[in-house]
Amino acid sequence: MSQESAPNVAVAETSQADTGSTTAKGTAKDAKRDAAVLPFPGRDQAGAEPDRGAEERNTAPEVRAAPGTNQLGMFSSVPSGRRVRARLSRFNAPWQSASVSEELEPLIAAHRAAHPKADIRVLQKAYETARQWHEGQFRKSGDPYITHPLAVASILADLGMDTTTLVAALLHDTIEDTPYTLEQAKTDFGDEVALLVDGVTKLDKVKLGDSAKAETIRKMVVSTAKDPRVLVVKLADRLHNMRTLTFLPQAKREQKARETLEILAPLAHRLGMNTVKWELEDLSFATLFPKRYKEIQRLVSDHTPQRDNLLRQVTERVQSDLRGSKINAKVTGRPKHLYSIYQKMIVRGRDFNEIYDLVGVRILVDTVRDCYAALGVIHAAWQPVPGRFKDYIAMPKMNFYQSLHTTVIGPNGKPVEMQIRTHAMHGTAEYGIAAHWKYKEGAKSSSSTVVSPSSHIDGMTWLRQLLDWQRETSDPGEFLDALRHDLSSQEVFVFTPKGEVIALPNGSTPVDFAYAVHTEVGHRCIGARVNSKLVPLESVLSNGDVIEIFTSKSESAGPTQDWLGFVKSSRARTKIRQYFNKERRDEAIDAGKDSLARAMRRQGLPLQRLLTAGGLLAIARELHLSDITSLYAAVGEGQVSAQSVVQRLVAGYGGEEGAIEDIAETTVPTRPSRTRAPGHDPGVAVKGVSNVWIKLARCCTPVPGDQVYGFMTRSGGISVHREDCVNTPDLKAQPERLVEVTWKPTAGSMFLVAIQVEALDRHKLLADITRALSEERVNILSATVTTTRDRIAVSRFSFEMADPKHLGHLLNAVRGVEGVMDAYRVTSGA
The missing domain is CATH 3.30.460.10 (Beta Polymerase, domain 2)
Structure with a gap:
């Protein structure tokens, strides 16, 4: 947010008794300093101090010559003792200070725009305290650390927050990052500031992974329920960190952006802070x-x-x-x-x-x-x-x-x-x-029809429910997961037969209610009664419904896969999935083994030779699975297709031809060398060998310019692979079958190229991309298009090119299609 410049003001009259003149400051520098320290009208007729908590929408008075002065600001007459005392009394008012740090002037100006009578001395004291304790500390950007709490306080000043909140913002990192203690803060600034600082202080000293982050979120929610200003400061803290995110490593940037998008931006929305929410969302979106x-x-x-x-x-x-x-x-x-x-x-x-x-x-x-x-x-x-x-x-x-x-x-x-x-x-x-x-x-002065936050600040039901929720949930990770889902949904409130209120996402069913009561109640749920009437388990609940759950004592009782189709709460969905992961894993493993065997038999491939522990383990790791058993389970559950596993296994033998040749090798002792088909030139020469069958591997589709090597198949042919091919580790484990090859393209050479295009999905997108490829005179052999949940269209095209040097020009043409975010060559899985 932009910071307001300090208004250039002169001292104005404050009472009828003070009819004397004042002096205007003679230099621009003095005028700028006085903008932060000179008084605004604030005393009543009797000269009593105003209520420090009163906050008015006063603006700074316009610049003018004070009464009783000439154009040079000199006194036109000697003021009486009474007028001098009045001016001295005004200069010593509690919302004034004798001096203000230059760094604080923009903050003071912004704060006074909303709170003209604010006591700036406490801000000056808080700033000096924070600067002293953060001395010698620096941000990742290289800036002194004090710039961060000052920026956070400035954001809050632009939001119009009170002086206490700004003081807490200036001190919010001192207890965590310096020897300054909470007791010192309480002594120096009072209980209210100490409460806010303690609520905002992060728990980064002990890093225990996701659980620690979840516990941090939980503490923040508890503190927020006590005083919502804790969350307001936290949001301003994250907003400034997001603005300066570029100085962090990529992984850290993405982690912070994801936390912001999933937790803090929705929290800002729940509190109605749309200006903060919008900026947090856009900054996170740009990062992720x-x-x-x-x-x-x-x-x-x-x-x-x-x-x-x-x-x-x-x-x-x-x-x-x-x-x-x-x-x-x-x-x-x-x-x-x-x-x-x-x-x-x-x-x-x-x-x-x-x-x-x-x-x-x-x-x-x-x-x-x-x-x-x-x-x-x-x-x-x-x-x-x-x-x-x-x-x-x-x-x-x-x-x-x-x-x-x-x-x-x-x-x-x-x-x-x-x-x-x-x-x-x-x-x-x-x-x-x-x-x-x-x-x-x-x-206070507006129409009674307008809802004032001050009249409901203590009755924010959502914050109170969060406080009850965190007390009932022992696992902070579970709490964080549930909070994340809750922030993205509306709510419905239902009752147990004993009258206890349970909040669920809008559209929830009796199954969601059962899991909210207890995991075992959810697992053994077989029926439900809503408002004394039997209803199907997929019935949608409404506000005020009274729910009664029927359970089974049978050992075979458990959830069904159908439940995942209608439950709405993240807790119910997680518990159901955990149940199937635990109870049905063996079935999935057996099903995965059967699927792989059937897929290989359909292609006539040798099971014993291809289904090796080493090959399967390599594929499992490539798919980010822990072991072979997990690979079988993933195939059985449909997360990984059996055909894709078979293709990866076959690629390790130089393609399907090489695998099939292994079969023939077991039945035929010798076979003549294969030669290239007439009219087909792979554009590759084998060092020291001529008239040998050569094939460009489809697993990595090499083209001239790529670093390649040859792999001798069982039949004596040569399969050419890229050095970075996914199958290279397995192939190079057999060094006796490796040969040196070089590129020798001719006029008859044609090369298979695969590209991937990522674009925002829209009408006629595929037609526009295909037209761009056709204009580049390439022969498209295949095309596949998939659309992700977030409406990103991922298209993959395979085509032949005589001269791959033109690939860069072709990709630029595709990138010029409206909606296309990126286009690039792919070298595996084409």
Whole structure:
């Protein structure tokens, strides 16, 4: 977030008694310093101190000559003793300081924009304390460590957080990274600051893997339930770390980005802090999926002029319609965030154009009455889309969000999304729970219809439920997994027969409820009664339902695979999968062995010769499986196809021909050498040998320019492989069968090439890629396309080329197709 520059202000009058003059500062440097330290109007007629907790939306007074001064700022008359005492009293007010560090000036300016009467002396003290204890410590970027807590505090100041929170932000790493203790913080700054600092302090001193990270998340949730400002500071801390993520190793960057996307950004959303959430999501998206991020960024850039033109037409017309109805309103376009666009492409399965062309307009008015009046004007002037109106003013969301949502038909028949809210509601929508501290006074004076975070801050049911949840869950990893799923779903609340409340994801079933009660109750569940009526196990539960579960005592009782098709909670899904992994593993292993045997018999391959322990173990490791048994189980469960395992085994013998030759070798003592088919030239010569059968291996598809070697098949032929072929370790384990080969391409040589193309899925994507390949005059032999869950189309093409030197030009042509993120040559599994 941008930091505000310090306003250049002169001292203003504070009481009727103080009618004397003051001096204006003579230099720009002095004026800048005084912006942070000079007083704002704050004392009453009697000169009493204001309430330090009161936070007003005052702005700095404009620059002007103080009463009683000339243009040079000199006193026009000698002030009386009474006026001098008044000025001295004003200079010693508790929200002022004699001096402020230059580094603190932007922070002070931003803080005073929301809290003009804030006591900046405590901020100065906290900054000096943090700077002293972090002395000699540096960030990965090489910057002094103090720059991090200062940046975190600045983010919070821009959010409008109170002074106590800013002090905690400045100190949030001192207890963890320095000898400074919590007791010292309590003595120096009070119990409230110490509570916040303790809640934010991370548990990175002892690293125990995922369990430790889960326990850190759990402690954060517990602390947050006590004081939500803990999480606000934590989110600002992560936001600055994400902004400076480039200085960390790749693996660490991805880990932080994944944690942010799965846990912290959804937490920001639950607390209504949308500005923080959007930036966290976009930064994480750019780190985890840089190619997709850049492609969407490019698409946004290409389409922005056209969209801005449409947006300008809509906002001008809406502004005119509202002005004609005498409604004071601010009409703006709503920004589009890259990760939000990407998510809509995945979840809704829409093309980019369909999403980005949907114009969003935000209308800010003064009162709740104006919100509904503006809605009437909009619906009278524009045709509303049926079923797209939502009233979040009458029924606010759980994070206090309030707004009217409607969709109308705009120019050229394009839909336009409109949000109508008051300025106070907009503050809550942007800053969420942080708006409690920024707009406290404004909320008191606004209409009673507007939900004030301050009136509900102690009743955030979600935070209280998290506190109960973590107490009941002994395994922090399980807690983290459940929290991750909970953050991405809405909730339904049901009851046990004893009246206990259990929160489940929206769409949950009696099976989800059974596993929420206890794992064994879930495993042995055979029926359910909802509100005293027997219902199928796949029935969807509603708020307020009373659930009773029937269980079986039979040893054979257990879940079925069908349950995975309708359960919604991550806990139920995990427990069901664990059950099958444990109880059905032997069946999967046997099924995997049978599948491999059948696949090899269909191709007439020798089981005894190919199914060796060494070969199977190499494949298992290649597939990131622990052992051969795990490989059999993966085949039996359908995670790995039997045919793909057979292909990898065969590749170790120079291809299927080599494996089949092994069979013939066992029945025929000798066989004549094979020669190349007429008209086919592999473009390879074997050193010291002529007139020998040569084949380019399909497992790695070598082409001129690749580092290659020859492998002698059982029949005396030569199979040519790349040095980095997946089968190289197995083949080079037989050095007596290796031969030296060199490239000797001729005019008749043709080479098999395989490329992979990754793109954002859209209509006619395959046709456009195929057209680009055809224009490069290549003969496509095969093409396969798969689409991932996140709507990434992965296409693989095999074709013949006479001159592979042109491959680079061909790949550039494919990369130019709209939506394509990358295209590259593949050398295995083609």
